[in-house]
Amino acid sequence: MKLDLQHNLKKYKRPFLIAGPCSVESEEQMMQVAQDLSELQPALIRGGIWKPRTRPNSFEGIGAIGLPWLVNAGKEVGVPVTTEVANAIHVEAALKAGVDVLWIGARTAVNPFAVQEIADAVQGTDITVMIKNPINPDLMLWIGAFERFQKAGINDLIAIHRGFSVYKHPRYRNVPNWEIPIGLTEEMPEIPLICDPSHISGRRDGLFPIAQKAMDLNFAGLMIETHNNPDKAWSDAQQQITPNQLKELLDQLVLRKADIHVEGLDFIGIQRKKIEEIDNQLFNLLKERMEIVRDIGEYKKEKNITILQSEHWKKMIEQRLAQAEQLELSIDFLRSVLDAIHQESIRHQTKVMNP
Structure with missing residues (x-):
């Protein structure tokens, strides 16, 4: 059947x-x-x-x-x-x-x-x-x-x-x-x-x-x-x-609507536009951050310094995770964001050191 x-x-x-x-x-x-x-x-x-x-x-x-x-x-x-x-x-x-x-x-x-x-x-x-x-x-x-x-x-x-x-x-x-x-x-x-x-x-x-x-x-x-x-x-x-x-x-169970469109003012659409603007700022800031990371990579290459600086990384992680409650963000989320940024930073500096 x-x-x-x-x-x-x-x-x-x-x-x-x-x-x-x-x-x-x-x-x-x-x-x-x-x-x-x-x-x-x-x-x-x-x-x-x-x-x-x-x-x-x-x-x-x-x-x-x-x-x-x-x-x-x-x-x-x-x-x-x-x-x-x-x-x-x-x-x-x-x-x-x-x-x-x-x-x-x-x-x-x-x-x-x-x-x-x-x-x-x-x-x-x-x-x-x-x-x-x-x-x-x-x-x-x-x-x-x-x-x-x-x-x-x-x-x-x-x-x-x-x-x-x-x-x-x-x-x-x-x-x-x-x-x-x-x-x-x-x-x-x-x-x-x-x-x-x-x-x-x-x-x-x-x-x-x-x-x-x-x-x-x-x-x-x-x-x-x-x-x-x-x-x-x-x-x-x-x-x-x-x-x-x-x-x-x-x-x-509460069964919610999949369709977000309601009569009158599109509240979600307006809020999404605000989020889009904030995201643009975030990505531009990340771009600027990686430019600085590459500059540091050039300096490390010149002075023959390793990419990974464990003590600095550990200190930065502890500092940022301590802010989780104040920022109203979960520790897991903050950690995953920081890890992703760190891996991207390593990628940029690796490219500088080993073009």
Whole structure:
């Protein structure tokens, strides 16, 4: 069945909702979740059949025996279903069972060989494919995955942002790095973007702020892991919620307009013009700064002094970061700006020293 979700998202209630358990565990569990979710009118019901786990002693999915449980649950409530595939064998089994939509997981998206194998396996079909971002923050790798499916003739594609792997982050299981999905939208505006707060947060109490931010950034929808008894789930129990909790989350969401044009005075347009003028000043000042940097580079070259002066750089960083609160800017932002300016300064002085 051709869904053509990419071009028909507008017919679905916003946010485009994908919900269901991390793992399909039994026929009864899957049917119960689907029935409980039906009143929320999800666009897709998800269920993991094969689970790529970090440790081999973890539950790695019920396997192909669970495919009819997932498909029949979707048919019972009249909602298409989706599952994750990691190789051609998975694809063949899922298509044969009647799965409507396939998704490529983060651990598979990171491997071009695996992505190509799946693209080859679906070539000649009209299946919808969703691709999660790779586990590492590599925008080109994510884009490359979409291009492999486009080359295989699969054009009904959807992106899922699920965050990026990190070691012991105090807040996230996978850091969102929002600039990367924003970059994907810039490079491939035709690809709808879905957010997966479950994997970004890793905890059910962190789902809402991530979901709200995704809506504020004009994401098309959400993929949220939903289980009839989350505490007893066989995988990722801590990040799953009940259908009732999902309803509460959706009821709290503020859905804002994408169109900024309002009747009368174009306030945003006026403010943007002011920002443009300030940006012009900033870039002209940066140009002047780099001219001074090159002069210093000439002096260093003449006196045979190294480009990097660590003590000066450390002192300047400490001084500027101490101003963060006064400037009402985050320390992370200030640090990233200073690092970028410093790298550009090094580039200019390198060019002077080694023309």
